[in-house]
Amino acid sequence: MRILSNYLVNPLSVIIATLFTFINFLVILLPFHVTLILFLDSQSNFDLSNNIFIYTMIFMFIFTLIYLCLDFYYGFTIKTIIKGCLEIKTIPELDFLQKNFDETIKNFDLKNVTFLLQESKEINAFAVLSLRKKYVIITTEMVEHILKSFDTQEAQDKAFQGLIAHELSHLINWDSLPNLILLSGQVVAVILSNILTFVSTLVIRIISIIPIVSLFAVIVTYIFLFLQFCLNMIYSFILQPLYLLIERFFGRVIEHRSDYQSAKALSWESMYLCLNSLMALNGNTFNSSFSTHPSTINRILHIYKIEKSPENIEVSFFSKYFSLILVFASLVLSIYFLVMNFNHLNYLNEILKDYLALFYSSTKDLLFYIHETKLYLPIVVAIIAAFLTFYILKKISLFVKKIYVSKNLNRSENTPIDFLLLYAIQNNDLNAFLNILKSGANIDMIFEGHTIETYAQHMNPKFLKHIEKIKG
Template identity: 85%
Template sequence: MRILANYFANPISVLIATIFTFINFLVILLPFHLTLILFIDSQSNLDLSNNIFIYTMIFMFIFTLAYLCLDFYYGFTIKSFVKDCVQIDKIPELGFLQKNFDETIKNFKLKNVEFLLKDSEEINAFAVLSLRKKYVVITTGMIDHILKSLNTHEAQDKAFKGLIAHELSHLINWDSLPNLILLSGQVVAVILSNILTFVSTLVIRIISVIPIVSIFAVVLTYIFLLLQFLLNMVYSFILHPLYLLVERFLGRLIEHRSDYQSAKALSWESMYICLNSLMALNGNTFNSSFSTHPSTINRILHIYKIEKSPENIKVSFFSKYFSLILLFASLILSVYFLLVNFNNLNYLNEILKDYLALFYSNTKDLIFYIHETKLYLPILASITAAFLSFYIFKNILLFIKKVYVSKNLNRSENTPIDFLLLYAIQNNDLNTFLNILKSGANIDVVFEGHTIETYAQHMNPKFLKHIEKIKA
């Protein structure tokens, strides 16, 4: 999993963002195209309509890539993120923060990075970049939180350094590029949607004033609205959730990677102190498939006892430049097809028509077959059996982990992660409790004269049986 995070998470995110941008264009164009096809009565007109559709898609893709290249070089979008920010080195009372930044960036192969302050109560920090500018931004809310959460200057400095190193990892890996692709695609999509809406509205109004064919305008409008509604439903309830599922899974891997590189740059204590200060904000041990970040406990366990690397943090060529290679290759191929390979357009047109006809026919046949043979009952039973098998398998793995942890318990030496056991008990999260013990936490630790059994008795009596079984 760490290899996936270090080398492939960001390239895959860029690829998915590019594909999803293309899907956005389809959702905008298809209602217009399908509405027009319904009223075409000749093969030549159908070919013309398909050619216009294909050319528009290619043009939108080229325009998006061109806009993205300009945006990545000049930083239009990035400027909107940092327009209200102030350089920290110009704020005398934050000199300690600039000092932490200057000491931390020495561990990364990065130059010309500006450290900015955003006046916001939100507890947050982020990193954004263009080809010429790189920024690490921290909010006043985050600064106040760390200063209030930690009592000593040494702990505060370590927490700030861990946070800064985490954001520098995002910069050195160009992690903001997938979002930049989506934002560029959205700009182009909005422009095209406005143009198509204006043209279609104008045509419908012209048709509606002609007495004989005015009913045609009404029918055309309702068909278009129906198709648009159906496609938006598919997009909202199927495509977008699937995209979020994959994108946020990769995002959690990227967060783990940035934590890891922060620990490698400074040693684990700095990132540990930073994450520890966030536990009061996010004491929940759970994270779902749609969570944007891993749980704070998982993040702490992920970097626990990682030693400082003797070398500066750097990334592989593939991980960093695959994004640009993919984008420039897509741009060149699209321009080549549009300008040079014109003769293949009719061939692509035929493929598009054949595919749509085949998809419609096969879908219709499959639905009728399932209905006539009552195949939906075995399908429903198979899905239920699959979920049940997954549940049983999950519990078997949990039992095996419980046995393993029980045989390798730390019952004597206190560790910095012992307090995490209390959060797992509070949240009734046995899996996380076992992971903490597996990482070396002391199950017999005493907090202010109380054992974890006493704590469980007070906060979550049901969890006592797990503790007793693990100790036994």
């Protein structure tokens, strides 16, 4: 996992963002392309339709890459995001915040970073960058929240430094670049969609004026709308959730890496205090496959007892610059193909025709085969069996972990993570409870004069059976 977070997660995120941008283009173009094919009789017209489709895809990709490069250099998107923000160093009452920033950035190999304040009721902080400028933005509500969460100046400063170091980790790893690729693709997709919609509407209206072919215009319109609806359904309910599943998995890995690098830059206490303040918001211990962040408990356990590194935080060349290398290589190859290699267009045309024909034939044959052999029943049984197997393996894993934790309990020494047990009980999260104990928390802790059993009896009586089994 450490190799994935340090070396591969950003390159993989960029590749997936690029592929999903391509898919977005396909969703826009395919209804127009297929509608044309249905009403073209001659082979030459069919080839012309395919050529237009291929050229449009290449043009969109090139335009996206050019827009991305310009955006990354000049920072169009970034300027929109930071609009209305104020430099913290220009606000006298936040001088302490700027001092924390100046102290923290010394631990990172970063330059030209501006610390900004955003007027917002959202408790948040984030980092964005262009090629020439980098920004860490913290909201007014986040500042107030941390100030209210701790009574001492020292604790407040450490929490701010942990938060700032986390955001600086995002900057040094260029974590915002995959989102820039998606945003650039969306800009191009919206422009092309508006152009195609305008052209198709104009053509259909012209055809509708002619009495003989007016019915043809209605048929074309309904076929196009049907194809668009089907593709949008596939995009919304299959492709987009699949992308979110992968993208948010990578996002959680990135958050763990930024927490870890923050702890390595300052030692674990600073990031611990920052995350501790977030626990007070909602007691979050839960996260799913679609969560944008790991659970706060897991984040705290991930950085617990990490010592400060004697060296500044750096990233690998591959992780940092792979994104730019991929973007520029794709741009050069696309332009080369479009300008210098026209002969390959017919080859691509043939591949596209063969693929569409094969896809249609294979899909039809597969559906008929499943229906005739009643294979859908074994498929449903296999899916149910897979879910049951996963559920049973999860229970077995939890049982084994419970036995291991029971044999290695801390029952005497209090630790900074003892309080996390209360949040795990409150959220009925046995796995988190075991992970906290495995990290060394004291199961016989006393919180505000109450034992953990008393707390469970009040907040979640059903959890008592787990505590009793673990204690033996």
